[in-house]
Amino acid sequence: MMIRILPKLENAEQWHDFIQREQRYCFVNEPETLVDLQSNHLMITLLNKGVRNGRQAIKYSIGAKTSADPIKYFIAHCRFSLSFMLYLLEQLDFSKTVLDYDGLGNGHALSIRRFFAREREILSPSLLSNLAPLSEWPARWSLGALLSLLANHQYHYLYGSKTANQNMAPRLDGLALLLNILDKPSRYRVRTHEEELLINRDGQPFAVLMPKLPGALPRPVLQAPEVRLTLPPAPVLDGRDYLN
Known part of the structure; x- marks a missing residue:
């Protein structure tokens, strides 16, 4: 799934546009987070420009059981600023598993949880910023x-x-392989075989990939061998050189 990346969520207009989207699930560049707005809950995963494995990331779950209104009030209470929202969350005492937050007034209470994310296939988009096509x-x-x-x-x-006991080679997930290489690059090597890439892990064949790139394969440039002609010496008859 392609996940949209938003520059920021720091004002009412940006939040309104995000809430109106069919897929309310996106990365935010600053502060670097993954924001997931479900029916009654707002989920925020902290990525902090360095998460290679989603299970290392801190995640907040904010919501109510029966209505989405408390979430809307909470976003407004945080001045429509994701940065201020995270600042506020960091000030709370999470000594309990679930924190009941009633600071919104008007009877709009929220339940807030802080825990480690479970999704391994989440990593900071900034780690991929140099991986241009x-x-x-x-x-x-x-x-x-x-x-x-x-x-x-x-x-x-x-x-x-x-392998020897398989009739067909299994299809692999590209994102999972990318995460594994980022996690332990020293285990992997890549080489070409005709138009395919052969990927070894720990010195053993692991995967085969067919690139999809424009243009033709680069071919080695062959240089013509240097040829030197050596003329035989001029004939000499009767002691006379007839060419001079």
């Missing part, structure tokens, strides 16, 4: 080029290496 076939493949392919889904297929 490849515009052509690299002259030499590296893990960095492979990560660019995976981050931008620039491949026709990605299969695991078939």
Whole structure:
């Protein structure tokens, strides 16, 4: 699933546009978070420009059981500012598993939880900021080029290496492979075989990927061998050189 990235959520207009979207689920660049607005709950995952594994991230769940109104009041109470909202949440005492927050007034109470996220396949978008799409076939493949392919889904297929007891090679998830390489890059190597990339893990065949890139494969430039002509010496007859 492609997740939209918003620059920020810092005023009423930005929140209104976000709430009106069909998919109310997005990354926010500053502060770097994953925001998920469900029917009665607002979920905020802190990414902090360094999360490689979603289970390392702190997550807040804010909501009420029966109505979405408390969430709307909470967003307004936080001055329509995601930054101020996180500041307010950091001031709360989470010694209990669930915190009842009644600071909104008008009888709009909220339940707030703070916990570690469970979604491993979440990472900071800033980690991928340098992984721009490849515009052509690299002259030499590296893990960095492979990560660019995976981050931008620039491949026709990605299969695991078939073992002896398998009839068909299993299809692999590109994001999961990207996360694994980011987590432990020293375990992986990549090399080419014709138009495919062969990916090894711990020195063993692990996956096969077919890149989807514009243009043709780079071909080695062949240089013509240098040819030197050596003329035989001029004939000498009867002791006379007839060419001079």
